[in-house]
Amino acid sequence: MGYVLGIDGGGSKTVCVLMDNLHQVLGRGEAGSSNYQIISIEATLQSIKSAINNAVEAANITNSLKIDAICLGLAGVGRAADIEVVKGLVEELHNQQSLPIILALQPANIVICNDALIALVGGIGQPVGIVVAAGTGSIVFGRNHQGGTKRVGGWGYILGDEGSAYKIAIAGMNAALKSYDGREISTSLVEAFKQHLGLENIEDLIEVIYRRQWGVKQIAALAPIVDFAAASGDIVANIIIDDAVKELVKATSTVIHAIFSADSVLEVVTTGSVWRGRCKIHERFAASLVKEFPNVSVICPRHEPAYGAGLLALQTTQN
Template identity: 45%
Template sequence: MTPTVLGLDGGGSKTRCLVVDAAGTILGRGEAAASNYQTVGGEAAYHAILDAIAAATAHQSLTIRAVTLGLAGVGRPHDQQIVHDWLQLLQQDSRLPLTWDLHPRGVRICPDCEIALVGGLGGDVGLATIAGTGAIAYGRNDSGQVARSSGWGYLLGDEGSAYDIGRQGLRAVVRAADGRSPQTQLSLAICQHLGLDGVQDLVRRVYDPDWLPRDMAKLAPVVDQVARLGDAVATGILHEAAAELAIASRSVYQQLFPPNHAVELVTLGGTWQSQGQLRRRFQQQITESCPQIQVVAPRHEAVYGAVWLAGRSIGWQSETFPPSFATMTKGI
């Protein structure tokens, strides 16, 4: 049996799992559906986690010594206890033919922003601004203090997320239909994307019980495409999203670091893949207000941060683990 650590990154769109041994060799990886139980429900989230682990460990004889589960929607102790209970079920689930020999310090359940920071920066000090289905800014300083801003979920916040951008796009369409706001190319583009005959059909689609947050988030690329065509309304939505993400990022910086302290900020999440003006506008606002913050692209994906934290929890700090982040992520 090969001693391994298991890291998992569960978000509002997909779940990724990575299994690594003490030498930093990637033994397997798996991917499954969304596992934010706040949006998809507990049963669906559990099965997504199970499926991702099963895919990463298939046809191998592995001993799991440590686990880090970085999940969206588990920022409170009650949420983390639910996931602790799931972990007990996973260890008894016959669909995972694994040997579980977890170290006393080898279990870590945390919000996905924690693993995103470590994976994205290749270290655990700095800032991470995540914009996927949801959105949050998170940071950690040299003293180990942490802070967060936004990330309150799609009903209360998550400004700048794909969900928020999609919702603002829909609002712009119905306001234009009423004559309350300027006309926009979003009206045709969104209706075509959803396969609707016209704006009046939006009510039936959006208020359908099967319409989920991830369905709203899928409208964000449509807003981005229309903005690239020069549509003022779509461009304004992206500018507002960038402004909200910048506000959250500055809030975290000010809570953790003294003025003029140089720090890196990594941007993670599918919303940043925008080909429009989101990233450029965000970086412009950060540079103007906090020039000491350097915005960087992710060095590694968030799931790497999960296995790094799992390994560190059981003392895998030798020269062979991790030899370097590049070695650990080779083949990803």
């Protein structure tokens, strides 16, 4: 029986799955952030080690396991320099005596990639298709049968992230203030933001956003206010949601035209908090995309990204 590790490393948490060669998850473990571009290399290594330890402990296997392959899908890993850094982390793992596993890894059995690829593979169950990730940020990533890939977006909250929770929240606050000014039509978003944030006046948004120095995640967490208003029939909120859908459809269409044919039969998996709203944004996106590409199926994730990392690791043992 062969065993592999699939690791999903992000800015908030690290997930590791221990899998056998029958694609069965034997154990799953979580730990803190492993985005080395935000935290230190040492802290990243500790998070990965903790996630591995927790996964093996959850598997309740007493004997030390021989790991034949590993895949690390980490946020922000895309450039050659990033891959070299992660290779160094894998070397450090080899040297760790405290891990309850035996690493017997050859270079061909080490997969280092960005988190979009493992989200695609985990979500669909195979390394072909498109993932549309819309959470705090947004990115669309696709891979075809020939191994060709295309990424659209993922440029961060200042330069991109159209269709993300952050951009929806910003558009919502902007619309509320324009409505308050009298520049736009009235919207329930004015009262919605006031109630949610405990404001006496919508002008107090200045204090919340600027003086409290709210970050991207705090602002993105306000997106459900826009979602709820849209679900309740607010015209302005629905325009914001429709604009987000248009951006995500356009990005997905760009990926399809780049690496697939317009009549390709393929699956598009959606991941991220934006899709879990009440205003049926998933249905709006699917209807719009399928209208343009009738052979496309829009699905929810079948498995988590760490499972996708495990599948990519297993693939190296079967070649």
